[in-house]
Amino acid sequence: MDADERDVSPEKAFSLLGNDTRIEIIQALWDADDPLSFSELHDRVGIRDSGQFNYHLNKLVGLFVRQTDEKYELTYAGFRIMGAILSGTYTQRAEAETFALDTYCPDCGTELIAEYEEETVRVRCETCERNRSTFGLPPGAFEGRNETELRQTFERWLLNVFSLMADGMCLNCSGKTVGSLVTESEYFADEQEAGIEFRCERCGDYAVGNLGTYLLEHPAVVAFHYDHGIDLTDYPVWELEWPRPENARIISEDPLLVECVIELDGDELRLSVDEELAVSVE
Numbered sequence: 001m002d003a004d005e006r007d008v009s010p011e012k013a014f015s016l017l018g019n020d021t022r023i024e025i026i027q028a029l030w031d032a033d034d035p036l037s038f039s040e041l042h043d044r045v046g047i048r049d050s051g052q053f054n055y056h057l058n059k060l061v062g063l064f065v066r067q068t069d070e071k072y073e074l075t076y077a078g079f080r081i082m083g084a085i086l087s088g089t090y091t092q093r094a095e096a097e098t099f100a101l102d103t104y105c106p107d108c109g110t111e112l113i114a115e116y117e118e119e120t121v122r123v124r125c126e127t128c129e130r131n132r133s134t135f136g137l138p139p140g141a142f143e144g145r146n147e148t149e150l151r152q153t154f155e156r157w158l159l160n161v162f163s164l165m166a167d168g169m170c171l172n173c174s175g176k177t178v179g180s181l182v183t184e185s186e187y188f189a190d191e192q193e194a195g196i197e198f199r200c201e202r203c204g205d206y207a208v209g210n211l212g213t214y215l216l217e218h219p220a221v222v223a224f225h226y227d228h229g230i231d232l233t234d235y236p237v238w239e240l241e242w243p244r245p246e247n248a249r250i251i252s253e254d255p256l257l258v259e260c261v262i263e264l265d266g267d268e269l270r271l272s273v274d275e276e277l278a279v280s281v282e
C-alpha cells in the first residue's frame with residue numbers, strides 16, 4: 001500500500017475536527033454500543049438540517065468514521081480523538097494541588113510530596129529541595145479518584161510509563177525508544193552512581209529510573225524472591241529495600257558496567273548491567 005496516498009497532513013486532520021457538529025457526531029458514535037445508521041446517528045446529533053448533517057458526516061468518513069453496510073462507527077483515529085477529549089489534555093486546565101505521598105526521600109527520609117501544576121506532577125523532597133521525579137499527567141486522571149487512589153495512580157503511572165519505554169515504545173508518540181546506562185541526571189539521589197534512561201528516537205521524550213526498577217522484572221530476580229517467599233507480581237515494590245537508587249555501583253568505567261546486589265535472608269544475588277542494558281547474573 002502506498003503510504004503517500006493514505007497519509008493525511010496533521011493540518012488537514014485537525015482542521016476536520018474544528019466544528020461543533022463533527023465533535024457531536026464523534027461523541028454520539030462513542031456513546032453508542034453498536035454502529036449506527038444514518039437516521040439513528042442524525043437523531044442523536046443536535047442539527048436539524050439533514051443536508052448540513054450529511055455534509056459534516058462526510059468530512060469525517062475515511063479518517064475518523066468508518067462506513068460499512070449503511071452503518072457508521074468510529075475508526076481507531078476516532079477512538080483516539082475521543083480518548084484525548086476524555087483525558088482532558090487539550091480541554092481542561094487542572095487546579096494546582098499538593099499531595100503527601102507516603103513514600104520517603106532516599107537521602108533524608110522526609111515524606112515526599114507531589115505538586116500538580118500545569119498538568120505536570122513534580123515529586124519533591126522539601127528538606128533536600130530537590131525534584132525526585134517529574135512527569136506529565138492528563139487532568140482527566142483526577143476525575144473520580146480520591147487522594148489515596150491518586151497516590152497509587154502517580155506511582156503506577158510512573159512504573160507503567162517506565163516499563164512501556166523499557167519495552168521499546170514511547171507513550172507520547174508510539175515511537176521507538178532506546179535504553180542506556182547514565183551516570184549523571186538531575187533526578188539522581190545523593191549517593192546514586194548510575195541509573196537507566198529510556199529516550200524516544202522520534203519525539204525525544206525520556207524517562208530516568210533506578211537500576212532496581214529495571215531489574216524487577218528480570219527472571220533471576222523474580223525467581224530469587226520467589227525462593228525466599230516473595231511473589232513480586234503481588235508485592236508493594238516500595239516496601240523492598242534493595243531497589244534503592246544507591247544500590248547501583250559502577251564496577252568498570254570502560255566499558256561501563258554497573259552492579260546491583262540483592263540480599264534476602266542472608267543470601268545474595270549479584271547482577272551486572274552493561275551499556276546495552278544486558279543483564280548478567282554473576
Ligand SMILES: [Zn+2]
Nearest residue numbers: 105108125128
Ligand atoms: Zn530529602
Ligand SMILES: [Zn+2]
Nearest residue numbers: 170173200203
Ligand atoms: Zn516519542
